[in-house]
Amino acid sequence: MMIKSHPGEALLYQYAAGDLSAAMTIVVGTHIDMCKACRRTVCDIEQKLCEDNLDTIVNVANQAMTKSQCDKMLEAIFESSVCNKVENEPNDILYLEGRRFTLPRTLAHNSHRIGDWSKLVGKLWRAPLTLENGNQTNLIYMAPGAKVPEHTHKGQEATLVLDGVFNDEKDEYKDGDFVLLDPSKTHTPETQEQDCLTLATLDAPLHFTSGISRLLNPFSSLFFRA
C-alpha cells in the first residue's frame, strides 16, 4: 500500500536532530516505522547532521579537553558498569473491540505507556499515551460510521493512521498517512464502512533557541524548494 501523506522534510530534520517534543517525536517516529521512504530520508539526514556537527568540526570549544581530563574521563568510563535500564518488553499486539492490531516498532516499545481505553461520544474510543508533562497524545479508535464533532485547533495537531481509513472534508487517509492539521481550518474526521485506529497529538514543536534556525540554514535549499 502506498503512503501518500508524509511529514515535511523540515519536520523529519527536526525529528532527526532531536528538536521535536516527545509527543511529536513518537508520532513522526511511528510514521517512519511504517514508511520506507521517510526512513531512508532520515538516514540521509542523520548522516548529513553528523557530517555538519561532528565529522567536519575542528575543535571550536573554548577550552578543548586537556590530556588529563581525557585520561580521567577514560578511566571513569572503564570503571562504569553497564547501565542496563530495565527495558520494558515491547508488545506489538493491541486488542480492542474484538479487533487485533499490530503496533509499529516505536509504539510497541512504548506499549506500557498506553493507558486505559475510555469510550467517548459517537463510536469513538480513546487511550492516553503518557509521555511527559503537558502534552496530549492519544490513541483514537473510530468504529465504522464514527464522526468526530467539528472542531478547530489552537495548537498543531498531528494524526497518524495506524490501521484503517478515515476521511475529512479534504481527503481520505489510510495506513501510515501522517496528517498535520492546519490550526485555522475546521476539521471533521469521520469513518465510513471501515474502522480506524490513529495516533494523535495536540502540541506545538518545542523551540530550542540553540538549534534549529541556525542549523537549518545549510539545508534550506534542500528542504524548502518547491
Place this chain on the structure above:
Amino acid sequence: MQMVSGRTSTRGSMNTTQTDAAEHAAELLASIAETRSRAAFSELFRHFAPKLQSYATRQFGNEQTAMDLVQETMTNVWHKAHLFKPDKGSPSTWIFTIARNIRFDLLRKNKKRKDDISADELWPILSEQNDSLDDGYSLDNDVLMQEISQYYAQLPDAQRIVIEKIYIEGKSQQEVSDALGVPLGTIKSRTRLALKKLKELIVNDD
C-alpha cells in the same frame, strides 16, 4: 504530499580518506565489542571526544553539561559497541545519534518527572531487543542487475570487488570477509557505501 526523491545526489559522497576513517572506526568498534579492547576504545575516544565536546558546547553553551554529554555518549559507546551495525550507517553517524539522544534527555533533565519518556524509548537505537527492522539501504528489487552493471565499473576497486562477490557470485558477507581476509565489519560498510554510491550514480543519470 512531499517529494522524497532526487536529494541523494546533492549530498556529497565520502572521499577515500573519510571512507578509510569510517572503516577504521568500524574496526575499532568491532574489537571493543569482541575483546573489550581498551586500546581500541582509547583511540576512538581521542578521535570523537573533542568533536562531541564541540557539538555539545554549541548546543548547551555550558561547559559542564557539554562534558556530561561527552562522557555519557562515550560510556554508551564503550558498553554498547556490539549494537553498532556497519551495514546500517557509519560509526560517526551512530555515535552522533547516541549524542542526539543524550542531548534530548539533558535538555529535559530539570523538569523531568520519574515516568517521563526518555530518548532511548523514542529512538530505541541502543535497545538490545532491536529486531529485524528492514534495511533502508537495500536497493529496490526492480532495479535489474543489467541496469546496474554499467555503473559499478565506476566504483572504487575495494567496493566493486565486494559488490561483485555478493551480488554476482552470490557469496555471503562472511564468505567475502574470509576470502579477502578483511574484517566482516569492513565488508558490511563497503557494501553499504557501494550501494549508496550506486544509488547516487543512478539518480544522477536520470
